[in-house]
Amino acid sequence: MILPMGILFQAIRYVNLLRALKRGLADMVSRASFSEISLTDLALLTVPVSAQPRRLKIIKKEIIMACGFSIFYIIIKNSQNLQLSFRDIHGPAPVSRVRNTGGGQRNIKKEHNMTFLQLVKSRRSVRSYDARLIKREDLEICVEAARHAPSACNSQPWKFIVIDDIAKKEVIAKNAFSGIYDMNAFVREAAAFILVVSERTKLSAWMGGKLRNTNFRRIDIGIACEHLVLQAQELGIGTCILGWFNEKKLKKILFIPASKKIELVIALGYPEQSEFPERHLKDKDEVVSFNTY
């Protein structure tokens, strides 16, 4: 009789502990600072333990844990601010370079007086390119657009490796897109590649992702890639996002550490094709709804 009671007692303790942890974590995500912890929360902390009923003691434990997580959150937040001020000190150099490019590049959107939606609709995956090379400054603009993509907790968990060296590009096209990856052999015509490697995300984004059972890092990278290809489209450069390539060979050729993940490769080049297969979009009613699922 005593043994089952003991087990039951322990189980209740663990459930309470888990609840406290859960609430603490939720607080970490939703409370920006100590100032948001209510006065009643603090008042409870001042009541002597012996004078508290059992329920109050549990609440107190939860509040202490929530405070602990809040401190943790504030530290993470401050470290983000430190990174921002570091960037502020060094100045946003690439942006000024973008401004100074003058009238060198084409701007399809301006030339055709396109709205943003028209630009989005005009982008297609390009799988046939002419022989023109892409200017380094245009590639820089594309990466600049990607760099400004939003990311969970501003983690910016990416590194973009631009390949515009002709010899290197050919080695990559030959080795990383052959054999079972042959369906992407069209990239041999591409003028450049941009590899997107995922980097460490911020702890808060990682934890948030775990709690939400999702992967913010991959979402962030997807958004950045879309920024990149839309910017390329505006400059009249065709792109194709590629998820099917020999990652091992790519890492070997470019000395990328084995521990890293190359999420995607983007092939770029001036389009040779002007006709594209009809776009099969799902029905609007299937993918969009207002005010309910």
Ligand SMILES: Cc1cc2nc3c(=O)[nH]c(=O)nc-3n(C[C@H](O)[C@H](O)[C@H](O)COP(=O)(O)O)c2cc1C
């Ligand atoms: C994550 C991802 C991976 C892709 N991988 C490939 C690929 O390996 N080869 C390819 O030819 N296209 C690839 N694509 C392009 C898609 O096939 C293309 O975006 C889709 O068919 C819609 O066509 P559209 O881009 O012309 O609108 C990929 C696209 C995404 C977003």
